[in-house]
Amino acid sequence: MFSSAIHGFLLAFGLILPLGVQNVFVFNQGALQMRWVNVLPVVLTASICDTILILLAVFGVSAVVLGFIWIKTILIIMGILFLTYMGYLTWKSKPSANATDGQLLGANKQIAFAASVSLLNPHAILDTIGVIGTSSLSYSGPEKVVFTLACILVSWLWFFGLSIAGRIVGTLDSTGRFILALNKVSAIIMWGTALYLAISIK
Template sequence: MWEALIHGIVLAFGLILPLGAQNVFVFSQGAVQPTLWRAMPVVVTAAFCDAALILLAVMGVSLIVLSLAWLKTLLYAIGVLFLLYMGFLTWRSRPNLEQTQTELFSPKRQVMFAASVSLFNPHAILDTIGVIGTSSLAYSGSAKWAFTIACIIVSCIWFLSLSIAGRLVGGLDKSGKLLRGFQIASALIMWGMALYMAWNLFAPGNLSYGE
């Protein structure tokens, strides 16, 4: 069981570490929100969505669902639209010392955006299904649960740490220029993901796997 636990920790950390729309969004919200507590909707939503994807992958449900071509197409189409919209709003925002509460993302919008970059993220889906789900096949019983729980715990700790790091950077960036840079990077990554997903959506045969 200890082997499965360590395997889950190392694997989950390796998958979640690379820069992506999800990580950038969690970090940027931690930076721009006035307190760490105000950024918790993003942290909780991202952690919950990752936990759900991991559980579905380990149980094999996600592989069955994504074997339906029409459902894959629908998920990709919704993902493209969400990411384009999110990138537009993120690009428009201008963090500064005079920023008012009404200009910040509300908890509802934080949840919506965090869920979008988590659930409509082709890399996250492929990581959970192709890597975590496949790796879990090596274990059974308590060892499999240890592996699964380790992956979920790493995900939760990582998103909380990103938010805290963002808050620290936000406290040091009095001019707002650094935060603006992160928001630009976040918007560009979201648009890049949208283009990638659109390519997979319209390119012949790209969504035909699993049939």
């Protein structure tokens, strides 16, 4: 069971590590919020969404999603529209020292955006469901449970750590220049991902 735990941990870490839309959003909110506790809605939502995707992957939904081309196409189109819109909002947003400024997302908007970033990102869904789902076929019984829990643990630790790192950067960056630059980079990543998804439609 130890080997299945290591496998799950390394596999999930490799999938979640790249600088994607979800990671950028969590880090951004960590940097923008006045207190770290205010970013908990986005952290918990992202973690829960990943947990759901991992559980779906392990329990075989990957076969359904990957088996029907029209499901994949719908996911991709929704993802393109969402990422384009999110990229526009992120590009236009500016850091502010005023906690009541409209650029700081409240709990409800954090949850909605985090859920959208997590569940309307076809690339992440197909990666998570496809890779983790396929890898889980190697295990059964207690080993599969350990493998699944290891994957889930990585997501929770990663998002909490990412939000804390964002909060530290936000505290040190009193001028707001770093956050402003990060917003531009984030928007470009979102638009690049949307373009990649558009090209991948077959």
